[in-house]
Amino acid sequence: MPELDVILRGGLLKGRIHLLEGKPGTGKTSIGMQFLVKGAEQRERCLYIALSETEQELRGTAESHDWSLDGIDICEIVPVEANLADQQSVLFPAEVELSKTIKLITDCIEKYNPTRVVIDSVSEIRLLAEDAMRYRRQIIALKQFLLKRDSTVLLLDDLTAEPRGYELESTVHGVILLEQRERSFGSVRRSMRIIKMRGADYQSGWHDFAITKNEVLMFPSLIADEHHKEFAHEPISSDIPEMDDLLGGGMVRGNSALILGPSGAGKSSLALQYANAAAKRGERAAYFSFDESSETLLERATGLSMSISDAIKRDSVHWERINPTRISPGEFIWKVRRQVEDRDVSIVVIDSLNSYMETMHEEQALMLQMHELLSYLSNMGVLCLIIVGQTGLLENVHDPLDVTYITDTVILLRFYEADGAVHKAISVVKKRPGRHESTIREFTLTDSGVQVGPQLHEFEGVLTGVPRFIGKGGHEGNVPK
Incomplete structure (x- = not known):
């Protein structure tokens, strides 16, 4: 699992004992199994010691992930007290039961002499011990035995024992905690963190993960x-001279921009224009859509004479539909990183921040994660365009998120009424670094593409939605002469 190795700053230390703990259903067995599958692929001797599941159940789990258990030995051990054939009318003393089970485990390890070992689960050993001191003594004895074998060991613990004890956590070299949280709607959110990793560096904090058909990500x-990343802080053209003029020469690589406006004002079309322009220059762009389907996007692009379909086919533009009810914030950020680091994209579009925030409202620190993502894209020289929909159409338009502070540039789109028709206007209200026009220009979407027209200098109050005409003779394209 290369991503886990990133969190662990290189991977699990060899020859050490690590604890993977989490409540039932958090993914311990899947992670432990993939740990062995990867080891078997490298021709290492791998052993799975099952105390709570049968070999048939384990093979069923592997088949559900399309994993092969070839090269992995499975040792199915039934704790003495759970084996009906061995029970007597006079119960075994707890010490005898525990010692016999530990002996079965050590015999199995000596028989197969593995490089990697998974023991699933030590909760069974805790139940046999009955007493915390007896449990700790047997765990330390097992630890000394395993260290002499120079095996890398994963102990799985389902945290079902009450009251909770920490004898095992204090004994092992590393502890990884898994959690899952149900959302009111959508898939379960899985996360993990490293509690300790003795003698090694690691990335602290919570990290999202997902169990897919073929692997644990x-x-x-x-x-x-x-x-x-080293890059030139140069302007990025939209291929619309008037738009670049409005922005004082264009947006700059490594910057971020918020495109604000009510529904239907042309926010996505403007963002698509930048992606299309990048593809025409031989660069790559990534477009992440939380709202519309690929069919809608391609229909929109065709109507604006953009060759987005061809750009997607030749991999100049990566378009991906994101379902926020089925994805975690960490997975979304990882998808963006893969486009930046693997495909070297120069533009990232997030459409829209409203859907990202509103459908993940149960998540914590979403805005902090978005701020970190924008800082990362800035460091990598990537222009990020974030679309935010505002409520209202003409009057009383407002921003439900109030996030203009997180980006370098803010582009504002508005509807306005003039002479019995609805028109669109565009303005730049913020840009750093550098200057920008303070004008309000006409904005139109035509069969020829996205167009930015002349300054609306004969109108006042355009951004309110109901402007007042103050010029003479009207304004061509807005009020007929």
Whole structure:
């Protein structure tokens, strides 16, 4: 699992004992199994010791992931007290039961002499011990035995024992905690963190992960300061001279821009214009859509004479529909990183921030994660365009998120009424660094594409939605002469 190795700053230390703990259903067996599958692929001797599941159940789990258990030995051990054939009318003393089970485990390890071992689960051993001191003594004895074998060991614990004890956590070298949280709607949210990793560095904090059909995917939390790339701080053209003039020469690589406006004002079309322009220059762009389907996007692009379909086919533009009810914030950020680091995209479009925030309202620190993502994209020289929909159409338009502070540039789109028709206007209200026009220009979407027209200098109050005509002779394209 290379992503877990990133979190662990290189991977699990060899020859050490690590604890993977979490309540039932959090993914311990799947992670432990993939740990062995990867080891078998490298021709290492791998052993799965099952105390709570049968070999048939384990093979069923592997088949559900399309994993092959070839090269992995499975040792199915039934604890003495759970084996009906061995029970007597006079119960075994707890010490005898525990010692016999530990002996079965050590015999199995000596028989197969593995490089990697998974013991699932030590909860069964805790139940046999009955007493915390007896449990700790047997765990230390097992630890000394395993260290002499120079095996890398994963102990699985389902945290079902009450009251909770920490004898095992204090004994092992590393502890990884898994959690899952149900959302009111959508898939379960899975996350993990490293509690300790004795003698090794690791990335602290919570990290999202997902269990898919073929693998367990970890999504290391983003630390923007760890990523930097040399790039020229040069303007990026929209291929619309008037738009570039409005922005004082264009947006700059490594900057971020918020495109604000009510529904239907042309926010996505403007963002698509930048992606299309990048593709025409031989660069790559990534477009992440939370709202519309690929069919709607391609229909929109065709109506604006954009060759987005061809750009997607030749991999110049990556378009991906994101379902926020089925994805975690960490997975989304990881998808963006893969486009930046694997495909070297120069533009990232997030459409829209409203859907991202509103459908993940149960998540914590979403805005902090978005701020870290923008810092990362800035360090990597990527222009990020974020679309935010505003409520209302003409009057009383307002921003439900109030996030203009997180980006370098803010582009404002508005509807306005003039002479019995609805028109669109565009303005730049913020840009750093550098200057920009303070004008309000006409904005239209035509069969020829996105167009930015002349300054609306004969109108007052355009951004209110109901402007007042103050010029003479009207304004061509807005009020007929």
